[in-house]
Amino acid sequence: MTPRASTRVIMSKQVQQDLQRLSHQANSQVIDFVRRLREDRANRSLRLEPLRAAGANGDLLIAAVPPHHAVLLLCTEESRFTVLAVREGAQAHEELSRLTVSINPVSGLPEVIDQVRASDNVLAFSSQSGEKEPAGAARPQHSPAPVTALPSALFARIGDDDLAGLGVSRSLLPSIRRMTSREQLDALLVDNVPELTRDVLLALAEGTPVEHVRRDITDAWHTPDADPEDWAGAARHPGLVSTDDDAVLDALGNSFEAWRLFLHPEQRRLATTRFKGSAKVTGGPGTGKTVVALHRVRHLVSLLPPGHDRPVLLTTYNTSLAEDLRQRLRKLGGDDVLKRVRIESVEALARRIVAESPSVDLGAPLQDDAPMDLWHTVLAESEHGHYDADFLDDEFRHVILANQCTRYDRYRGVSRPGRARITVKQKREIWELVEAYRAHLDGPPRRTTFDLVAAEAARIAGERKREYDRFLEYKEERGGRDLIHREAASLMGGSAPRLPFRHIVVDEAQDLSASHWRLLRALVPEGPNDIFLVGDAHQRIYAHRSVLSHYGIRTPGRASRRLTLSYRTTREILGSAGGLLAGQPFDDMDLGDDTLDGYRSVLTGRAPEYWYAPDWQTEQRALAAMLAERHEKYGTPYEAMAVAVLDRTAAAQLAYTLATSDHPVPVIEIKSDGVSENKPGVRIGTMHRFKGLEFQRVFIAGVSEGQVPHQRIEPYRLTNPDRYRQEEQRARSLVFVAATRARDELVVTWNGRPSRFLPRNVHKIAHSAASLLKGDGPPSSSSASSVA
Numbered sequence: 001m002t003p004r005a006s007t008r009v010i011m012s013k014q015v016q017q018d019l020q021r022l023s024h025q026a027n028s029q030v031i032d033f034v035r036r037l038r039e040d041r042a043n044r045s046l047r048l049e050p051l052r053a054a055g056a057n058g059d060l061l062i063a064a065v066p067p068h069h070a071v072l073l074l075c076t077e078e079s080r081f082t083v084l085a086v087r088e089g090a091q092a093h094e095e096l097s098r099l100t101v102s103i104n105p106v107s108g109l110p111e112v113i114d115q116v117r118a119s120d121n122v123l124a125f126s127s128q129s130g131e132k133e134p135a136g137a138a139r140p141q142h143s144p145a146p147v148t149a150l151p152s153a154l155f156a157r158i159g160d161d162d163l164a165g166l167g168v169s170r171s172l173l174p175s176i177r178r179m180t181s182r183e184q185l186d187a188l189l190v191d192n193v194p195e196l197t198r199d200v201l202l203a204l205a206e207g208t209p210v211e212h213v214r215r216d217i218t219d220a221w222h223t224p225d226a227d228p229e230d231w232a233g234a235a236r237h238p239g240l241v242s243t244d245d246d247a248v249l250d251a252l253g254n255s256f257e258a259w260r261l262f263l264h265p266e267q268r269r270l271a272t273t274r275f276k277g278s279a280k281v282t283g284g285p286g287t288g289k290t291v292v293a294l295h296r297v298r299h300l301v302s303l304l305p306p307g308h309d310r311p312v313l314l315t316t317y318n319t320s321l322a323e324d325l326r327q328r329l330r331k332l333g334g335d336d337v338l339k340r341v342r343i344e345s346v347e348a349l350a351r352r353i354v355a356e357s358p359s360v361d362l363g364a365p366l367q368d369d370a371p372m373d374l375w376h377t378v379l380a381e382s383e384h385g386h387y388d389a390d391f392l393d394d395e396f397r398h399v400i401l402a403n404q405c406t407r408y409d410r411y412r413g414v415s416r417p418g419r420a421r422i423t424v425k426q427k428r429e430i431w432e433l434v435e436a437y438r439a440h441l442d443g444p445p446r447r448t449t450f451d452l453v454a455a456e457a458a459r460i461a462g463e464r465k466r467e468y469d470r471f472l473e474y475k476e477e478r479g480g481r482d483l484i485h486r487e488a489a490s491l492m493g494g495s496a497p498r499l500p501f502r503h504i505v506v507d508e509a510q511d512l513s514a515s516h517w518r519l520l521r522a523l524v525p526e527g528p529n530d531i532f533l534v535g536d537a538h539q540r541i542y543a544h545r546s547v548l549s550h551y552g553i554r555t556p557g558r559a560s561r562r563l564t565l566s567y568r569t570t571r572e573i574l575g576s577a578g579g580l581l582a583g584q585p586f587d588d589m590d591l592g593d594d595t596l597d598g599y600r601s602v603l604t605g606r607a608p609e610y611w612y613a614p615d616w617q618t619e620q621r622a623l624a625a626m627l628a629e630r631h632e633k634y635g636t637p638y639e640a641m642a643v644a645v646l647d648r649t650a651a652a653q654l655a656y657t658l659a660t661s662d663h664p665v666p667v668i669e670i671k672s673d674g675v676s677e678n679k680p681g682v683r684i685g686t687m688h689r690f691k692g693l694e695f696q697r698v699f700i701a702g703v704s705e706g707q708v709p710h711q712r713i714e715p716y717r718l719t720n721p722d723r724y725r726q727e728e729q730r731a732r733s734l735v736f737v738a739a740t741r742a743r744d745e746l747v748v749t750w751n752g753r754p755s756r757f758l759p760r761n762v763h764k765i766a767h768s769a770a771s772l773l774k775g776d777g778p779p780s781s782s783s784a785s786s787v788a
């Protein structure tokens, strides 16, 4: 007897979206069904029932999943099933039977469309909004008849064949042709529509030219040789997910783990392409840059020869972000991947390199405000006490250290683009102050700063890299054979020099300084896949602009890509957050510019809410009431909510108010090393601490004029307009970062006058915190109910 081939069950991304809509329990039942099908497809309790042929080499089946679910399956070989859709309730069987199932000729992926639902969604919106339904409009048939686009239709300028050529499902064309408003498009997308169709329609609705949609979206999905008749081929498409592994099944029902399984084709391309050298990915908040970086790390590890070393470095700005990366990489690749990767913040990396160098002792780095305090001491002791401490600190870090000025001669000759002009005499005086500052640090006791540590680490690594390059040159001259290799090493005294990493992957790249880039460049040999970095200048809140090519990191042409689709934040929140930065110039971390053009979200929700209070105390009490209400009335877990404040004093005050309010709210402060994932409590932290995080509901408190941006930058308005512009831009980016951490809901509060960064009409749309506390204000739940 021949043993029966084991059964493979594959999942389409549309099923994952179906599962997200189900309760946790229903999810488990479907997943249990998949397990049982995998184990024994002949098991009668599976209740597989033939529906119809999908085509020449594929059949459709329906299976009932008790108590009240049904699953649509595609069977292409005796032992290969693809789960296409899941429906719930008494109508489940009927809904699955009427689905249009086809292979998208552009992507080669099997797709399901519920034409009845699509049409109903569009029509329902027309009648709600009083829009007139075009004469003769009828519910579409299962095989779509050509429908003439109305002149006022949303996509009238684009023909059916062009839409289909871009990847839009033909079976949706009848509904699409009926749409005359953006709201109807949103109504259509409420249901489970294939991702490619959704991406294309959203981009077109925003006015993106057809050729750009083709280049930026369709090309990424394009599968050469896709055959709309070949079901066996479609069932083997790499965009489908195999469920052989139980960990995959566990992640399937969890919407926030979807990134582990289903990458957007552009994300997948970036994660797996072989680049000749370095590569850079930019993109607005929530576009999956970190997700791409993690998949890239896993891919690079899969290419390594077996070994016990850690030749891949995954780095980011600070320790808490590095810890978050470690947790997410463990989820993605498990310990097998983790053990080949060094995960370390760039600061920790710099400190380690300096600490491991026997000849260097810099002392302990000054923490928090201590470097600024030291500048004040230096100024108090100097005859040039009229300089501004902030300015000196900035000049020292971003001009003197960034340009490796170890002598005055070098500083004198250095150009300072985009900075306030200073005379040669001023340069001399600044240099004297810098020397005094360094003399203080040299102690005793000996101390340093994080920037000096990074500069020193870059110097040490740079020396080793030069030794390594000399060694390679020598080897090359001698013919590069192994024998020569050993000879060269001994001639150069000792073992062959090596660099610690083969590949470096960098997250939050926009916040790394010149010294950090020099350091990283020196730790990896130039070559294929050497440095892969992801970042977004719109979110820069620490460093100044660094021009990567100045540090030997070149990402020309296709090695620089931009992601535009946000998976985190609703369109409404992105719209308000984007307004903060509108009209401001941003760089692409190199010599070019970056914009948020084309940046869009796949999610819709309510507009952000604004609340004003007469004073900080009332504002805090209103926040307590809103948080308690969202927890008690709408069941939002405390840890899914976070409040961003301006500084640590405000964080401590708010934590106290929340804990002692009439409805006490448990609170956890976000510290510099992050916050444990599972501890219950609303997260409170300064806006800086929100970088890289995400929450279901985000509250930004204290967004008052004088605080955001802080009034201490006002003197620069006249004395140093460049500095003023920079500080204002950084403050905008900070609020932008905090606002874009929100998945479903964003609430902004202030006391006194609203910040100039808030919308012009904010007075008209804001609610009164005082009325809320008296119980006669507008319901704070207006947005809570929609996202609970």
Ligand SMILES: Nc1ncnc2c1ncn2[C@@H]1O[C@H](COP(=O)(O)OP(=O)(O)OP(=O)(O)O)[C@@H](O)[C@H]1O
Pocket (backbone or CB within 6 Å): 256, 257, 258, 259, 262, 263, 264, 267, 283, 284, 285, 286, 287, 288, 289, 290, 291, 292, 536, 539, 566, 567, 568, 691, 692, 693, 694, 740
């Ligand atoms: N292909 C995908 N499918 C489903 N979810 C995704 C996908 N890509 C990203 N996400 C989700 O989108 C959210 C944002 O992803 P990620 O943190 O990688 O974005 P980012 O661009 O690094 O954001 P930021 O710049 O704001 O830190 C996460 O919840 C992630 O799980």
